[in-house]
Amino acid sequence: MGKDIILKAENISKQYRLGQVGTGTISHDLNRWWHKLRGKEDPYLKIGDTNDRSTKGDSDYVWALQDINFEVERGEVIGIIGKNGAGKSTLLKILSKVAAPTTGSIKSRGRIASLLEVGTGFHPELTGRENIFLNGAILGMTKKEIAAKLDEIIDFSGCERYIDTPVKRYSSGMTVRLAFAVAAFLEPEILIIDEVLAVGDAEFQKKALGKMQDISRQGGRTVLFVSHNMAAVKSLCTRGIVLEHGKVVFEGGIDEAVSEYLKVYNIYNKATFLNAPILEVNVEQENEHLIIKAKYNSNEKIDIPNFGFIIYNEFGNPILGGNPVIHNLEIDIEKNFKIGEIEAKIINPRLVDGAYTMSIWFGDSKENHFEALECVMFEIKSMVDIKYVNTSYIGSVTPNLEWKFNIN
Numbered sequence: 066m067g068k069d070i071i072l073k074a075e076n077i078s079k080q081y082r083l084g085q086v087g088t089g090t091i092s093h094d095l096n097r098w099w100h101k102l103r104g105k106e107d108p109y110l111k112i113g114d115t116n117d118r119s120t121k122g123d124s125d126y127v128w129a130l131q132d133i134n135f136e137v138e139r140g141e142v143i144g145i146i147g148k149n150g151a152g153k154s155t156l157l158k159i160l161s162k163v164a165a166p167t168t169g170s171i172k173s174r175g176r177i178a179s180l181l182e183v184g185t186g187f188h189p190e191l192t193g194r195e196n197i198f199l200n201g202a203i204l205g206m207t208k209k210e211i212a213a214k215l216d217e218i219i220d221f222s223g224c225e226r227y228i229d230t231p232v233k234r235y236s237s238g239m240t241v242r243l244a245f246a247v248a249a250f251l252e253p254e255i256l257i258i259d260e261v262l263a264v265g266d267a268e269f270q271k272k273a274l275g276k277m278q279d280i281s282r283q284g285g286r287t288v289l290f291v292s293h294n295m296a297a298v299k300s301l302c303t304r305g306i307v308l309e310h311g312k313v314v315f316e317g318g319i320d321e322a323v324s325e326y327l328k329v330y331n332i333y334n335k336a337t338f339l340n341a342p343i344l345e346v347n348v349e350q351e352n353e354h355l356i357i358k359a360k361y362n363s364n365e366k367i368d369i370p371n372f373g374f375i376i377y378n379e380f381g382n383p384i385l386g387g388n389p390v391i392h393n394l395e396i397d398i399e400k401n402f403k404i405g406e407i408e409a410k411i412i413n414p415r416l417v418d419g420a421y422t423m424s425i426w427f428g429d430s431k432e433n434h435f436e437a438l439e440c441v442m443f444e445i446k447s448m449v450d451i452k453y454v455n456t457s458y459i460g461s462v463t464p465n466l467e468w469k470f471n472i473n
């Protein structure tokens with residue numbers, strides 16, 4: 066039996082000129098038009114830097130995407146993962162036909178519904194109810210078809226009280242709730258979600274993930290999902306595509322894709338620095354504990370090696386942190402602390418499975434001399450021995466609770 070391909074990307078590339086709309090000059094625009102008129106290749110396709118936002122390039126042109134090729138079968142749930150700036154959102158905009166590729170083509174079968182940014186496709190002056198009908202019409206549905214789904218959409222969104230209020234008065238969370246409900250219940254063949262679910266609260270995120278599982282497994286519809294929440298990606302997706310600097314660096318099973326993502330973005334639980342007072346930082350999981358080790362070499366005598374850290378979850382929310390000063394650590398300040406090693410053992414933080422990042426600071430009791438934001442990324446596995454911990458708990462930490470029931 067042949068493959069039932071519902072979406073196909075062929076040689077997709079997207080080029081931008083930094084700081085400009087179009088090419089930025091009339092001469093460039095005319096040059097492109099003249100080449101196109103004669104059936105020649107765009108002269109600016111041969112120039113441009115790779116999309117690495119951490120370095121300064123030599124060209125005004127940058128490739129947000131380069132030579133992207135993949136196929137999606139009907140009913141598949143594909144996770145598109147990569148760090149910020151990898152090209153994920155640009156790719157989804159092209160797949161959604163919101164933006165046009167510089168080169169290549171997209172072939173799709175069926176209606177595409179996309180949730181790319183908070184408020185995408187909503188008219189701020191229209192009410193929630195009116196926007197439901199507007200979005201349904203954009204998807205090609207009749208008024209009767211939309212009306213048949215209206216009650217389900219409103220109920221799922223949890224916005225019934227405000228459904229006849231203009232959406233310009235909605236919070237970002239309410240807007241995402243309604244937008245997701247519209248996209249999910251109006252039954253598109255392809256549903257594209259770009260990490261906007263992170264705007265919603267934990268209860269809605271869990272509800273939305275469950276709905277995406279239902280529409281793919283029971284409805285046979287296709288989902289393309291972008292998220293930095295690796296636990297959610299693993300639980301929802303069957304296959305993964307890893308992007309780095311606008312290029313596909315891996316495509317395959319979701320477990321292998323997540324592992325490749327961790328490798329590509331230096332999730333070796335370690336960071337090293339040159340010409341800095343902090344030489345190396347290492348994070349290790351020791352069963353239910355987390356150990357942070359930092360080697361330092363300060364150019365001057367410090368009264369206390371004040372090493373601070375903050376750990377963040379996949380959404381960039383701070384989970385926990387500390388430093389010796391705020392913990393009133395007693396240290397013999399007569400010693401010379403120019404060279405040494407600091408170890409912080411976090412006793413049973415009860416972190417749920419997933420990827421975390423850590424920012425660090427170093428100084429003395431008076432001031433900071435060095436900082437590195439989100440310089441280490443590490444993965445937690447089986448820190449808490451509770452079944453279904455990834456889907457049964459709200460947040461990144463599982464509380465150590467003692468329950469008592471007095472039942473008569």
